[in-house]
Amino acid sequence: MSKARDEFNLEDLREAADYLANRISSKPKLLIICGTGLGSLADLVENPVSINYEEIPHFPVSTVQGHHGRLVFGTLSHVNVVCMQGRFHYFEGYSVREITKPIRIMKLLGVEGLFITNSAGGLNPQYKVGDVMILKDHFNFLSFGGENPLRGPNDDNFGDRFIPTNKAYNKKLISIARDIAKQVGLKSNCHEGVYAIVSGPNYETVAESRALLMLGVDAVGMSTVPEVIVAKHCGMTVFGFSFITNLCITSYDTDHEPNHGNILDSVESRSVQIQNFVIKMVEASKDLWKSDR
Numbered sequence: 001m002s003k004a005r006d007e008f009n010l011e012d013l014r015e016a017a018d019y020l021a022n023r024i025s026s027k028p029k030l031l032i033i034c035g036t037g038l039g040s041l042a043d044l045v046e047n048p049v050s051i052n053y054e055e056i057p058h059f060p061v062s063t064v065q066g067h068h069g070r071l072v073f074g075t076l077s078h079v080n081v082v083c084m085q086g087r088f089h090y091f092e093g094y095s096v097r098e099i100t101k102p103i104r105i106m107k108l109l110g111v112e113g114l115f116i117t118n119s120a121g122g123l124n125p126q127y128k129v130g131d132v133m134i135l136k137d138h139f140n141f142l143s144f145g146g147e148n149p150l151r152g153p154n155d156d157n158f159g160d161r162f163i164p165t166n167k168a169y170n171k172k173l174i175s176i177a178r179d180i181a182k183q184v185g186l187k188s189n190c191h192e193g194v195y196a197i198v199s200g201p202n203y204e205t206v207a208e209s210r211a212l213l214m215l216g217v218d219a220v221g222m223s224t225v226p227e228v229i230v231a232k233h234c235g236m237t238v239f240g241f242s243f244i245t246n247l248c249i250t251s252y253d254t255d256h257e258p259n260h261g262n263i264l265d266s267v268e269s270r271s272v273q274i275q276n277f278v279i280k281m282v283e284a285s286k287d288l289w290k291s292d293r
């Protein structure tokens with residue numbers, strides 16, 4: 001009988017990590033997950049080695065338009081990095097455990113830091129399409145329904161059973177990002193806020209958007225939080241940002257409806273600034289990723 005996709009064990013993860021280790025010359029320290037439309041971040045990688053997800057044992061495959069489905073290993077600002085060009089979402093049918101499998105594989109490969117990006121709908125009335133929101137916190141609506149990637153027997157090889165998440169997003173990196181946003185011309189378009197994950201794939205109703213806003217959510221999307229939880233579980237340092245691709249609809253008096261095509265177009269308009277932002281973030285934080293801890 002074939003295994004369910006989220007039935008995997010440490011040996012499977014090691015097999016994937018060993019496969020990758022044999023295909024690359026230097027192991028990465030920093031994992032960059034490219035959100036929808038942000039895959040061009042991987043074009044920045046120098047001396048790239050690309051490996052399609054299909055080639056990697058036990059690795060899931062991406063099914064969403066705007067997500068390529070490959071790892072790109074190489075250097076950025078002299079730091080050994082790996083970009084995930086394409087991530088996995090709950091709405092694709094993956095469990096949160098399966099979504100976060102790559103994080104554990106990367107941990108076994110020696111990764112210590114995670115830069116995570118996504119596209120999201122803006123709720124905070126001050127946000128505009130094309131803005132960037134640095135994540136200072138998140139709201140895990142999936143885990144309110146019991147869907148947490150750490151559910152089940154704890155794997156002590158990665159981390160403790162009970163972990164704090166009130167400091168999930170590294171404060172030093174947030175402070176660096178504030179300055180870098182100014183340097184790359186994003187000052188008036190850069191915010192710090194709370195990201196919430198919902199399951200998708202439908203965009204929110206008016207009532208849902210209004211409720212999220214009342215709960216203190218600044219931007220809403222369909223990803224990121226499971227990966228961040230598992231990254232924290234296995235001791236990684238995390239920095240994240242959202243690209244605001246659309247504004248959530250909080251009024252019944254509009255004909256406007258969000259759609260995935262517009263979302264991809266809006267990312268395109270800022271791709272150079274976002275690329276500069278990421279390059280400078282890696283450069284400014286490189287001492288964190290150079291050690292052999």
Ligand SMILES: O=P(O)(O)O[C@@H]1C[C@H](O)[C@@H](CO)O1
Nearest residue numbers: 035036118119222223260263
């Ligand atoms: O991978 P991210 O979170 O950037 O993707 C979001 C969720 C959906 O794939 C898509 C919705 O338009 O953007």
Ligand code: HPA
Nearest residue numbers: 119120121203220221222
């Ligand atoms: O408005 C949105 N809602 C949920 N997820 C999203 N991802 C991009 N935009 C949105």
